Amino acid sequence: MRAVVNAAKDTIEIQDRPIPEIAADEVLLKVAGAGLCHSDLSILGRGDERLIGDILGHEVSGVVEAVGESVADYRPGDAAIVSLVLSCGHCRECLRGRQNQCREIANRKVSAPLSPGIGRDGGMAEYIAVKEQHLDPLGGLSPRDAAPLSDAALTSMHAVNSVRDRLDSDATVLLLGLGGLGHVALQILAATTGARIIAADTDGRKVDYAAEHGADLALVSGKDTAERVLKETDGWGADVVLDFVGIEPTVETTKACIATGGQVRLVGIGGGTIDYGPRTNGLPWGVNVERAYGGNRSDMREVLALAQAGKISLELTHYDLEDAKEAFDDLANGRIQGRAVLVPGA
Numbered sequence: 001m002r003a004v005v006n007a008a009k010d011t012i013e014i015q016d017r018p019i020p021e022i023a024a025d026e027v028l029l030k031v032a033g034a035g036l037c038h039s040d041l042s043i044l045g046r047g048d049e050r051l052i053g054d055i056l057g058h059e060v061s062g063v064v065e066a067v068g069e070s071v072a073d074y075r076p077g078d079a080a081i082v083s084l085v086l087s088c089g090h091c092r093e094c095l096r097g098r099q100n101q102c103r104e105i106a107n108r109k110v111s112a113p114l115s116p117g118i119g120r121d122g123g124m125a126e127y128i129a130v131k132e133q134h135l136d137p138l139g140g141l142s143p144r145d146a147a148p149l150s151d152a153a154l155t156s157m158h159a160v161n162s163v164r165d166r167l168d169s170d171a172t173v174l175l176l177g178l179g180g181l182g183h184v185a186l187q188i189l190a191a192t193t194g195a196r197i198i199a200a201d202t203d204g205r206k207v208d209y210a211a212e213h214g215a216d217l218a219l220v221s222g223k224d225t226a227e228r229v230l231k232e233t234d235g236w237g238a239d240v241v242l243d244f245v246g247i248e249p250t251v252e253t254t255k256a257c258i259a260t261g262g263q264v265r266l267v268g269i270g271g272g273t274i275d276y277g278p279r280t281n282g283l284p285w286g287v288n289v290e291r292a293y294g295g296n297r298s299d300m301r302e303v304l305a306l307a308q309a310g311k312i313s314l315e316l317t318h319y320d321l322e323d324a325k326e327a328f329d330d331l332a333n334g335r336i337q338g339r340a341v342l343v344p345g346a
């Protein structure tokens with residue numbers, strides 16, 4: 001089979017690999033679509049020797065080709081999506097529904113929990129072997145187009161769910177960044193909360209998208225973003241800030257306009273930082289800051305239900321798997337609106 005491989009630092013290769021064999025509890029999934037994420041660029045940029053040689057791709061959906069002898073709920077021809085977090089299912093955290101904090105794969109010494117393409121072969125290939133417990137049925141959703149739901153939508157849903165108790169009708173949420181994740185988070189906020197949504201991005205096209213998809217106020221980001229948010233909230237600030245960029249300017253905007261007792265979720269991995277100290281962190285009293293990652297199975301099922309109901313959709317650009325280098329270059333240079341999906345045999 002053909003596969004996109006992490007060959008060296010900042011280098012991918014499209015290689016021939018054997019079709020994976022499956023264990024008794026696994027499914028062989030014929031990949032219909034594999035999403036491309038800034039995390040993939042980050043993985044390549046690190047040049048981590050432990051990941052060199054892995055097939056990339058942590059957003060994966062497709063159609064079941066074959067099943068192991070103990071698989072109970074899937075049959076050939078079923079459409080399914082692969083979990084972002086390959087949790088064990090039996091540790092304390094998994095049993096409490098916190099699969100993205102699984103004690104077997106997400107201890108405090110790892111930068112991210114085990115995922116397809118991050119610590120094991122991923123889905124930028126014609127086939128992938130997956131444990132049955134790490135699949136969810138797609139229902140009527142397109143197996144080609146659903147792949148980014150497993151991260152772009154899942155991570156957004158988890159971030160929103162973590163602050164849902166603060167998103168009443170009299171609350172204001174500031175959404176920074178309207179790219180692959182942010183444009184989905186906007187739709188989730190609009191569909192599932194009554195909060196006032198202020199959305200900001202440096203790209204005017206994305207700002208126009210926000211204005212058409214649920215933002216109460218859509219701003220072109222700049223040095224005056226925090227000032228405008230404060231003006232719109234009578235000087236109080238945003239009750240919640242969801243930063244899907246994570247670079248220094250967006251972090252500074254967050255610090256400048258988060259309300260007292262507000263909730264901050266840092267999702268983007270752009271390298272910005274918030275220094276913490278009881279007197280010197282530059283934040284109002286009572287602010288909670290959380291580094292958001294992935295989501296749990298409950299979040300994923302909520303995502304699928306919203307997508308199946310037509311309440312969220314993905315803005316997609318498709319590439320043939322053989323054109324993966326072009327797709328990576330387009331993503332790295334900001335030429336992709338929404339999410340890119342690699343399609344084997346497109």
